[in-house]
Amino acid sequence: MSRQRSTRQKTRYYNARRQARNGSNYQNASLKNILLFLLAVFVYSATASPMLIKHNSIWMLNLEALANHENYTIEFHPVEKRLSLKGNSSEWVFVVGFPYFLHDGKTESLSAPVYLEKDKVFAPAEETVKFFQKEFNKNITLDTIKNLVLFTDLPKAKPKPIIPQTSKKETAGTREVKTIVIDPGHGGKDPGALGKKSQEKDIVLSVAKLLKKKLTKEGFNVKLTREKDVFIELSQRANLANKWDGDLFISLHCNAVDGIERQKRTEGYHFYVLRAPESEEDKAIARRENKVASLYGDKEAKEELSPLEWFKLEARLEKYKQNSYMYTEELLNSFNNNGKIKQLGTGVGGAGFMVLVGALMPAVLVELGFITHPKDENYMNSAKGQEDLANRITKSIIEYKKAVNDYRKTLQH
Numbered sequence: 004m005s006r007q008r009s010t011r012q013k014t015r016y017y018n019a020r021r022q023a024r025n026g027s028n029y030q031n032a033s034l035k036n037i038l039l040f041l042l043a044v045f046v047y048s049a050t051a052s053p054m055l056i057k058h059n060s061i062w063m064l065n066l067e068a069l070a071n072h073e074n075y076t077i078e079f080h081p082v083e084k085r086l087s088l089k090g091n092s093s094e095w096v097f098v099v100g101f102p103y104f105l106h107d108g109k110t111e112s113l114s115a116p117v118y119l120e121k122d123k124v125f126a127p128a129e130e131t132v133k134f135f136q137k138e139f140n141k142n143i144t145l146d147t148i149k150n151l152v153l154f155t156d157l158p159k160a161k162p163k164p165i166i167p168q169t170s171k172k173e174t175a176g177t178r179e180v181k182t183i184v185i186d187p188g189h190g191g192k193d194p195g196a197l198g199k200k201s202q203e204k205d206i207v208l209s210v211a212k213l214l215k216k217k218l219t220k221e222g223f224n225v226k227l228t229r230e231k232d233v234f235i236e237l238s239q240r241a242n243l244a245n246k247w248d249g250d251l252f253i254s255l256h257c258n259a260v261d262g263i264e265r266q267k268r269t270e271g272y273h274f275y276v277l278r279a280p281e282s283e284e285d286k287a288i289a290r291r292e293n294k295v296a297s298l299y300g301d302k303e304a305k306e307e308l309s310p311l312e313w314f315k316l317e318a319r320l321e322k323y324k325q326n327s328y329m330y331t332e333e334l335l336n337s338f339n340n341n342g343k344i345k346q347l348g349t350g351v352g353g354a355g356f357m358v359l360v361g362a363l364m365p366a367v368l369v370e371l372g373f374i375t376h377p378k379d380e381n382y383m384n385s386a387k388g389q390e391d392l393a394n395r396i397t398k399s400i401i402e403y404k405k406a407v408n409d410y411r412k413t414l415q416h
Contacts, residue, residue, distance in 0.1 A: 056125060061115045063125035064132070066097060079124070086117075086124045097126055106134065177411065180404040182224040184249035186358065187211040188256040191234030196259035198374035201384040204232065207255040210371065210383075213393035221401060241361030251330060251400065252366040254358050257374040257383060258347075270376040271347030274334050275368040276327045277360065278353035326365035330403045334367065337399040343382050343391065344372040369396070 054065050066086055070077050076089040084099035096105040099119045103110050104126065111134060118125045187207040189195030195203025208229070215225040226247045228240045235243075244252045260269045335350050347370075359366045371392055372379035382388035 055128060056120060058118050058120070058125065059115065062128040063115075063118055063120075064128040066124045066126055066131070068123075069131070069135070084119060097124060099124060104134075177407075178250065179411070180223075180250045180400075180407050182226065182247060182249045182251075183218055183400060184226045184228065184244040184247060184252045184362075184364075185211045185214050186228040186240050186244070186252065186254040188254055188358070189234075190229050190232055193234050196257050196374045198257075198259075198380040198384070199377070201374065201380060203257040203259075203374055206257055206371070206374070206383050206389070208232065210389050210392050210396075211255055213389060214396055217393055217397045218400060221397065223400070237358045238361055240358055244362050244364065244366075249362075249364050251403070252359070252362040252364050253396070254356070254366070254368045256368060256370050257372060258370040259373060259375045266373075266375040267377075269347075270373050270379050271345040271350075272338055272342075272372050273347045273350060273352060273370045274331050275352050275356060275359075275370070276324070276331055277356065277366060278324070323363070323365045326407070327367055329406055330365055330399065331367055333399040333402045333406065334369070334396070336402070337395040340395075342395065343388065344379055347373075 054068050056063050056065075066088065067077060067079075070088045076087075078087040078089075079085070086097045086099075088095040088097075093107055094105075097117045098104075099117050102113045102116045104113060104117070105111075111130075113130050114127045187204070187210070189204040190208070191204075193204065195207075197203070208231075211227055212230070215227055218225045226243070226249065228243050229235050240254070241252070258273060260266055331351055335346075338344075338350070339346065356368050359368055372383050374380050374383065383392070
């Protein structure tokens with residue numbers, strides 16, 4: 004009986020090999036067989052650059068090697084740690100640290116977060132093969148998968164270059180910078196942060212009005228989300244900016260901390276772009292700004308975004324993110340030039356400020372200084388200080404406009 008079973012096993016084995024040699028179509032094989040084959044070849048290719056690695060007991064697949072083989076266009080954005088794969092008719096977006104990916108705008112779940120190992124991006128192998136099967140069914144066979152795993156160290160075809168194209172209707176970030184939307188935070192029943200002798204809502208409104216005056220003289224079309232002491236919901240502020248088709252959205256605020264000792268030593272300006280928080284302090288500041296809105300009746304306000312919400316947001320705001328960074332650099336250059344208010348830390352952070360979430364344009368939240376620090380408060384509350392702050396922001400916008408114009412020229416060549 005044992006000998007008969009052994010004979011049957013050998014027969015099945017040689018039949019399988021014969022089918023493979025005769026070009027049997029591998030696309031009808033089960034997902035389990037595909038993965039088993041990948042794993043088996045990986046075991047025998049210890050010297051190869053890893054197509055598969057095991058991370059937290061889960062087999063992870065090298066997305067870049069897979070895309071190279073299929074001649075996909077590859078884009079990796081190191082700041083956001085986001086990998087985009089573009090085929091003839093499909094686009095896939097993976098973000099390191101998130102257990103999701105986007106396929107043509109639709110969110111799909113993964114069993115484990117996307118993983119970065121030695122500058123290579125890996126995703127759970129089982130789901131990756133499953134979701135890519137429709138893309139592979141004309142190309143992937145037993146032999147091509149074998150080559151894909153065994154020869155990832157060999158030179159690969161270079162990804163197709165991405166040639167920037169200007170759409171018929173240019174969007175914010177690619178067109179000439181004309182309309183600036185200034186958002187003075189808080190207002191009305193919401194005073195914002197409180198100093199010993201001033202309120203956040205009053206300081207930022209005064210600076211915003213000065214900004215409008217100065218920018219108008221420079222030829223910009225300037226809109227304020229509020230021009231008097233009124234309460235406007237966070238979601239409505241972004242809606243106004245979109246209605247006005249702004250090219251840049253700047254939300255003005257004053258920072259604050261609790262505790263007498265912290266108030267004495269915590270000072271400085273800080274700028275925020277919309278991205279996943281990098282520190283607990285950034286999270287706390289965003290929660291404070293977001294929570295205040297909900298306290299005053301903003302039904303749309305949330306204190307914090309979930310990982311899935313962040314992931315969906317990444318794709319929607321991608322076209323504006325680089326310009327948000329570009330403008331933030333101009334802000335830093337302008338404020339670093341012998342200003343009375345010091346820079347807090349690196350001067351730049353990322354957090355989920357709800358006021359920025361809905362703005363379909365480059366957007367930055369500016370914390371002018373700490374209203375709880377005596378020196379910062381005195382300067383922000385003085386006519387001289389407000390004039391200086393408005394001048395610095397005006398200069399940053401002028402320089403940003405020049406940078407965008409330079410970028411536009413590269414698209415025309």
